Amino acid sequence: MxxxxxxxxxxxxxxxxxxxxxxxxxxxxxxxxxxxxxxxxxxxxxxxxxxxxxxxxxxxxxxxxxxxxxxxxxxxxxxxxxxxxxxxxxxxxxxxxxxxxxxxxxxxxxxxxxxxxxxxxxxxxxxxxxxxxxxxxxxxxxxxxxxxxxxxxxxxxxxxxxxxxxxxxxxxxxxxxxxxxxxxxxxxxxxxxxxxxxxxxxxxxxxxxxxxxxxxxxxxxxxxxxxxxxxxxxxxxxxxxxxxxxxxxxxxxxxxxxxxGGKAPFILLADGDVEKAVDAAVVSRHLNSGQVCTCPERFYIHDAVYDEFLEKYIAAVSKLKIGDPMEEGTDIGPKVNAHETNELEKIVKRAVDAGAKVALGGKRPEGEAFQKGHWYEPTILTDCTNDMSVMRDEVFGVVSPIMRIKSYDEALELANDSDFGLAAFLFTRDMRLIQRAVLELEFGEIYVNRPMGEQRQGFHNGHKLxxxxxxxxxxxxxxxxxxxxxxxxxxx
Structure with a gap:
C-alpha cells in the first residue's frame, strides 16, 4: 500500500x-x-x-x-x-x-x-x-x-x-x-x-x-x-x-x-539620504526577525548625520510590532528556537559589559503573550567599538550596533576588517565613492542606496569566510x- x-x-x-x-x-x-x-x-x-x-x-x-x-x-x-x-x-x-x-x-x-x-x-x-x-x-x-x-x-x-x-x-x-x-x-x-x-x-x-x-x-x-x-x-x-x-x-x-554567514556593514556617509537610509535599515535589519545572512549587522554612521540618523532610527524601530506572526500588522515574530534567543541575549550582555549602551530594547518582551515562545525586542546599541564581539561575530537577530565614523576611508577600513564578506550597504550620492566601493569593499553583494534583496538574474555569492x-x-x-x-x- x-x-x-x-x-x-x-x-x-x-x-x-x-x-x-x-x-x-x-x-x-x-x-x-x-x-x-x-x-x-x-x-x-x-x-x-x-x-x-x-x-x-x-x-x-x-x-x-x-x-x-x-x-x-x-x-x-x-x-x-x-x-x-x-x-x-x-x-x-x-x-x-x-x-x-x-x-x-x-x-x-x-x-x-x-x-x-x-x-x-x-x-x-x-x-x-x-x-x-x-x-x-x-x-x-x-x-x-x-x-x-x-x-x-x-x-x-x-x-x-x-x-x-x-x-x-x-x-x-x-x-x-x-x-x-x-x-x-x-x-x-x-x-x-x-x-x-x-x-x-x-x-x-x-x-x-x-x-x-x-x-x-x-x-x-x-x-x-x-x-x-x-x-x-x-x-x-x-x-x-x-x-x-x-x-x-x-x-x-x-x-x-x-x-x-555574513556580517554586513551599513555605511551612511555625510551626503547620504538619511530618510532613505533609515527606511532601508529598518526593513533590512528586522526582516525575518533579523535572521537573514545579508542583514546589516554593524552600522557605521558619519558624524555629520549620526544624531539625525540615530533619532529617526530609534523612532522608527520603536513602532515595530512584535507578536503573533499570523496576525496582520505584526512586524517581528519569534526567534526560531530557545538556543538562538539565548545566544542573542548573551551577545547583547557581552556588548554592554564591554561598554556599549542600550538605546532601545536589550531584553525579552514582557506580558502574557510572550510567556511561551522565543521572543526578543528590537535592540539598538550605541558607543560600540569595532573590537566588540557584537561588531565582529554574526548576530542572527534584531540587534543594531552603531559606531560613529569621520570619513569614507575610515568606514572602508572598518568594514573590511572582518572575516566575512557576504553583503554590504552604502549610502552616498558621490559617484566617485560608489565606484571606489566596487573595487574596495570586500563583499560579494553590495547594496547602494537601497535595502537588501537580491534578484533572480543577479549573482548571490560571498567572499572570504x-x-x-x-x-x-x-x-x-x-x-x-x-x-x-x-x-x-x-x-x-
Whole structure:
C-alpha cells in the first residue's frame, strides 16, 4: 500500500520523506519533533533518517540521473515550470507551514513561497540557453568544443531561516542542467520542504530525480557529503558548518558550493539620504526577525548625520510590532528556537559589559503573550567599538550596533576588517565613492542606496569566510555544470 505524504492525529501532522517518487518513513522508524517558535507546541514530526536512508536516496538518484540528463533541456524546463506553478497554487498552505515551523510573519512567508517558485522557474526558462563554446584550434581541420555537462548526483543542504526558498534555489538550477538532487532541509524547519514531494509527483518529475530526506547532520548529513556517489554539494548555512562540509568533501575532492554567514556593514556617509537610509535599515535589519545572512549587522554612521540618523532610527524601530506572526500588522515574530534567543541575549550582555549602551530594547518582551515562545525586542546599541564581539561575530537577530565614523576611508577600513564578506550597504550620492566601493569593499553583494534583496538574474555569492561558489542568474546556473573539452579533428 502506497504511503501518503503525511498522517495527522492528536493535532500533530506526521510527514514522511520523499525517496524514489514515494513517501517513506526512516529505516529506524525514529522521528524528530518540530515545535512552533510561537508557543513551543509540537506541531509536526518528520523522520529521523540515518546513513541507510541517505544511501538509499543517493542510489535512487544515481539510477535516475542518466535518463534525466538525456532528456532535451527544454523538456526538463517544462516539467520544472509546472512544478513552479504548483508551488504558486499551494501558496497559502505552504506559507502557513513556514509560519508554524519557523515563526516568520505570514506576509513574509507568502513572499518566500513566491520567491521559491521563481527560483524554480528562472532556471527552467533558461533551459534553451545552456551554452558551451567552439574555439579555433592551432591545427588544421580541427575544432575545439567546450561542452558543459551535469555533475550527476548533487546534494542540497538548506538553512533554517528560509528553508523552502533555499531548497528551491538549489533544485531549480540543479535539475534544469540535467543533475539529480537529494535535498536535506534543516531539522528545525523541515516541513515545508517535505511538502514539495507531493507537488513534484503532480508536476511529473520522474522518480529519483528529486529526493527529500530529513535527519541529523552527523549521521545522514555526513553520509550525503562523503558518499562516493555524490558529485557536488551545495549548502547554505553557518560558516562553521560550511567549513566542516568542505573538510569532509575534500577527501573525495567532491565539488562544493557554500553560501555561509555574513556580517554586513551599513555605511551612511555625510551626503547620504538619511530618510532613505533609515527606511532601508529598518526593513533590512528586522526582516525575518533579523535572521537573514545579508542583514546589516554593524552600522557605521558619519558624524555629520549620526544624531539625525540615530533619532529617526530609534523612532522608527520603536513602532515595530512584535507578536503573533499570523496576525496582520505584526512586524517581528519569534526567534526560531530557545538556543538562538539565548545566544542573542548573551551577545547583547557581552556588548554592554564591554561598554556599549542600550538605546532601545536589550531584553525579552514582557506580558502574557510572550510567556511561551522565543521572543526578543528590537535592540539598538550605541558607543560600540569595532573590537566588540557584537561588531565582529554574526548576530542572527534584531540587534543594531552603531559606531560613529569621520570619513569614507575610515568606514572602508572598518568594514573590511572582518572575516566575512557576504553583503554590504552604502549610502552616498558621490559617484566617485560608489565606484571606489566596487573595487574596495570586500563583499560579494553590495547594496547602494537601497535595502537588501537580491534578484533572480543577479549573482548571490560571498567572499572570504562567507562562502565559495554562488547562486542565481547565469553564473549560478553554470555552477551546476562541469566542462568537457573535445578536440575534434576532421582530416581525411
Amino acid at each position: 502506497t504511503k501518503s505524504m503525511k498522517e495527522s492525529s492528536d493535532g500533530i501532522d506526521r510527514y514522511r520523506m520523499f525517496i524514489n517518487g514515494e513517501f517513506c518513513d526512516s529505516v529506524s522508524g525514529e522521528t524528530i519533533d518540530v515545535e512552533s517558535p510561537t508557543n513551543e507546541q509540537v506541531l509536526f514530526t518528520v523522520p529521523k533518517g540515518n546513513q541507510q536512508d541517505a544511501i538509499l536516496a543517493l542510489e535512487t538518484a544515481q539510477a535516475a540521473q542518466k535518463a534525466w540528463a538525456a532528456r532535451p533541456a527544454v523538456e526538463r524546463g517544462e516539467i520544472l515550470s509546472k512544478f513552479a506553478d504548483l508551488i504558486r497554487e499551494n501558496r497559502e498552505r505552504l506559507a502557513k507551514i513556514l509560519v508554524q515551523e519557523m515563526g516568520k510573519t505570514y506576509g513574509l512567508a507568502l513572499g518566500e513561497v513566491d520567491v521559491s517558485a521563481d527560483f524554480i522557474n528562472f532556471p527552467a526558462q533558461a533551459a534553451r540557453r545552456l551554452e558551451g563554446d567552439i574555439l579555433p584550434s592551432d591545427l588544421p581541420n580541427e575544432h575545439i568544443m567546450i561542452h558543459k555537462v551535469p555533475y550527476g548526483v548533487t546534494v542540497g543542504i538548506a538553512a533554517w531561516n528560509f528553508p523552502l526558498a533555499l531548497a528551491c534555489r538549489k533544485i531549480g538550477p540543479a535539475l534544469t542542467t540535467g543533475n539529480v538532487m537529494v535535498v536535506k532541509p534543516p531539522s528545525v524547519t523541515p516541513v515545508a520542504v517535505l511538502a514539495l514531494g507531493e507537488l513534484a509527483q503532480q508536476a511529473g518529475i520522474p522518480k529519483g530525480v528529486l529526493n527529500l530526506v530529513t535527519g541529523g547532520g552527523s549521521t545522514m548529513g555526513e553520509e550525503l557529503v562523503t558518499n562516493k556517489i555524490t558529485r557536488l554539494v551545495t549548502m547554505t548555512g553557518s560558516t562553521p558548518t560550511g567549513q566542516e562540509i568542505f573538510r569532509k568533501a575534500a577527501e573525495r575532492l567532491t565539488a562544493v558550493r557554500l553560501e555561509l 562567507s562562502g565559495t561558489g554562488g547562486e542565481d542568474g547565469k553564473y549560478g546556473l553554470d555552477n551546476y555544470l562541469e566542462k568537457k573539452t573535445m578536440y575534434v579533428n576532421f582530416n581525411d
